[in-house]
Amino acid sequence: MNIILLGAPGSGKGTLAKKLVAAKKLAHISTGDLLRAAVKTGTILGKKAKDFMDSGKLVPDSLIIDLMAERLQKPDCQNGFILDGFPRTVLQAESLQELLKKNKKDIDVVIHLEIGIEIVIERMAGRISCSKCGAVYHKKNMPPQKENVCDTCGHELYQRDDDKEETVRNRFNVYLEQTAPLIAFYQKSGKASTIDGSIDPEATLAKALAALKSS
Numbered sequence: 001m002n003i004i005l006l007g008a009p010g011s012g013k014g015t016l017a018k019k020l021v022a023a024k025k026l027a028h029i030s031t032g033d034l035l036r037a038a039v040k041t042g043t044i045l046g047k048k049a050k051d052f053m054d055s056g057k058l059v060p061d062s063l064i065i066d067l068m069a070e071r072l073q074k075p076d077c078q079n080g081f082i083l084d085g086f087p088r089t090v091l092q093a094e095s096l097q098e099l100l101k102k103n104k105k106d107i108d109v110v111i112h113l114e115i116g117i118e119i120v121i122e123r124m125a126g127r128i129s130c131s132k133c134g135a136v137y138h139k140k141n142m143p144p145q146k147e148n149v150c151d152t153c154g155h156e157l158y159q160r161d162d163d164k165e166e167t168v169r170n171r172f173n174v175y176l177e178q179t180a181p182l183i184a185f186y187q188k189s190g191k192a193s194t195i196d197g198s199i200d201p202e203a204t205l206a207k208a209l210a211a212l213k214s215s
């Protein structure tokens with residue numbers, strides 16, 4: 001099964017993706033994680049992407065499409081995948097369709113997590129991440145056992161530059177302008193299911209699993 005998670009930054013795509021991956025044994029492909037890894041290791045892609053990411057803008061389509069064309073060829077995608085943070089523009093969605101068609105594949109379900117800006121600000125201002133293992137915490141709602149230390153690997157936690165309030169507002173506007181039109185794009189093919197992204201993660205998972213079942 002091939003799934004797209006669509007939603008504003010902070011709508012819970014990453015959390016839902018991790019839960020679905022555990023439940024369904026699918027490959028989890030997060031373009032944000034791939035780009036952050038490229039920035040960290042200093043690849044050409046990382047160098048080109050960094051300034052766009054830090055200011056909350058989208059990385060140019062051509063870079064993302066090349067990245068995904070390569071990633072979707074990997075063997076772990078054969079049994080299905082969850083796309084978390086891709087596509088984010090209509091051009092990316094069209095390119096994805098072409099890529100999948102060439103490989104005789106298709107998207108089965110698009111889960112749209114709906115959320116308002118104020119909840120996003122509250123969630124992301126408190127979000128702290130581990131730069132080593134990628135675990136994500138929230139200062140108030142899901143704190144680590146020891147302040148600023150990752151429960152999983154003991155590494156120091158940090159706030160992503162693009163999780164600061166001004167950048168979050170900017171990213172939300174970018175989402176409304178460039179990514180939200182994809183909801184209608186996928187509704188046309190009858191594949192989109194909208195879920196309230198403000199409810200707790202277990203309830204979101206239950207609704208997502210119900211949407212997958214009825215697809």
Ligand code: AMP
Binds near residue numbers: 058086088171
């Ligand atoms: P995320 O972790 O998904 O919120 O992504 C973090 C940042 O990476 C975004 O704010 C963009 O700058 C960049 N990014 C991630 N995915 C994409 C995409 N599909 N298209 C363009 N830029 C992206």
